Amino acid sequence: MTDDNWKRSKPTVEDVRLAYLMLLGREPEDETALRNGIEFYGTLNTLRNSMATSDEGKRALLALLSPSFSDSRVKFHSGRGFDIWLELQDNGVSAPIFLKGRFEPYIEHFIEDRFDTNTTFVDVGANVGWFTMIAAALIANSQGVGQVISFEANPQTAELLQATVQSSSFADFIEVHALAVSNEVASVWIENPDDGNIAGASLSFGGMRRTSRHPASAVLSAPLDQILADHPQRISLIKIDVEGAEPRVIEGARAIIDRHRPALLMEFNAEALAMVSDSTPTKLAKQVERLGYALIDFRGDGVRCPVDRVETLVRENGGYYDLLAMIEGKS
Incomplete structure (x- = not known):
């Protein structure tokens, strides 16, 4: 299957389940969410991009990467006239500020x-x-x-x-x-x-x-x-x-x-x-x-x-x- 072909392929139930596990780091809510995901996302490319770029997907990726940082504390430029120190391993407050x-x-x-x-x-x-x-x-x-x-x-x-x-x-x-x-x-x-x-x-x-x-x-x-x-x-x-x-x-x-x-x-x-x-x-x-x-x-x-x-x-x-x-x- 070429790159273009897989991107346009319709996801299966197993594709949706794997996307939840690999991109969000969790199981889907229930079987209904799995089935609905097939129609909602439409193609494998949309499934991947939508989950990976969602707020939950970004937080999951940050949580995965931050333990490998030499220091998970970072100074973040807010764009509001001030810098703020954040703890990237905190997914409650710091991670959302850093990502959004x-x-x-x-x-x-x-x-x-x-x-x-x-x-x-x-x-x-x-x-x-x-x-x-x-x-x-x-x-x-x-x-x-x-x-x-x-x-x-x-x-x-x-x-x-x-x-x-x-x-x-x-x-x-x-x-x-x-x-x-x-x-x-x-x-x-x-x-x-x-x-x-x-x-x-x-x-x-x-x-x-x-x-x-x-x-x-x-x-x-x-x-x-x-x-x-x-x-x-x-x-x-x-x-x-x-x-x-x-x-x-x-x-x-x-x-x-x-x-x-x-x-x-x-x-x-x-x-x-x-x-x-x-x-x-x-x-x-x-x-x-x-x-x-x-x-x-x-x-x-x-x-x-x-x-x-x-x-x-x-x-x-x-x-x-x-x-x-x-x-x-x-x-």
């Missing part, structure tokens, strides 16, 4: 459109600092007097965040805290998952680790009410993405929230909330509403999200979903 130059664009757009650059943005669970740097760039480019205060508990990721900030022309606008945020001053464990998603590292409270199978580090935790008690500038926006510790962050920020009434960008992750805080998306939504906030589906239709709708949104979007919380009646 974007991460969670709905949050990028919200910060770009709504952040007042004469106020403070608090980034809780900053990871490598993508949103931290976007906000800092906005402040600098608008000649604002605002500030970004970033918190990252994972020592491995916090090191990259600090390296990015220290080498940036926006460093004067950013304050980095390499610690966990919760509702108490305590020593806690941060445990890394074994699925390559370093961004999915989660906290374990009460002085005990959930499991000895995963790499873990002891880190200090503290509440925002203590850390930012004397912060002089208005805090207009707090982003909270801490893999299930969101209820603890909110509980430890009651005074800050009451004083500044910031918008809250929050992740609702059903599995992580249950594991880390013995909570649920509904419980977290009610906790926020009791503080006088309304939940907004800013990813979807931009309208208010009733509490009884939160669990459905989370379930329909793979187990986690980001929502905006605004003071009732404020847009």
Whole structure:
């Protein structure tokens, strides 16, 4: 068979299965996906190109190659006026940024459109600092007097965040805290998952680790009410993405929230909330509403999200979903 002929050949079920295994590194969802793949892709060439260049295909290739790199940490030029250090073995945050130059664009757009650059943005669970740097760039480019205060508990990721900030022309606008945020001053464990998603590292409270199978580090935790008690500038926006510790962050920020009434960008992750805080998306939504906030589906239709709708949104979007919380009646 010539090159041209194989490219035009219709894939078989076995071709589709092998493409999943070789290009995506996993089995297909089910037999229906296999059968549908034959008609969907049409030719072997389309099957190969579509899978290899998909977001999942790119991540699989990067995961395959990165262990062979002499150093999986790279400095990436964002195209947004800053460079950022990434860990290519992290398929949760760093890999998508490296491959696409974007991460969670709905949050990028919200910060770009709504952040007042004469106020403070608090980034809780900053990871490598993508949103931290976007906000800092906005402040600098608008000649604002605002500030970004970033918190990252994972020592491995916090090191990259600090390296990015220290080498940036926006460093004067950013304050980095390499610690966990919760509702108490305590020593806690941060445990890394074994699925390559370093961004999915989660906290374990009460002085005990959930499991000895995963790499873990002891880190200090503290509440925002203590850390930012004397912060002089208005805090207009707090982003909270801490893999299930969101209820603890909110509980430890009651005074800050009451004083500044910031918008809250929050992740609702059903599995992580249950594991880390013995909570649920509904419980977290009610906790926020009791503080006088309304939940907004800013990813979807931009309208208010009733509490009884939160669990459905989370379930329909793979187990986690980001929502905006605004003071009732404020847009």
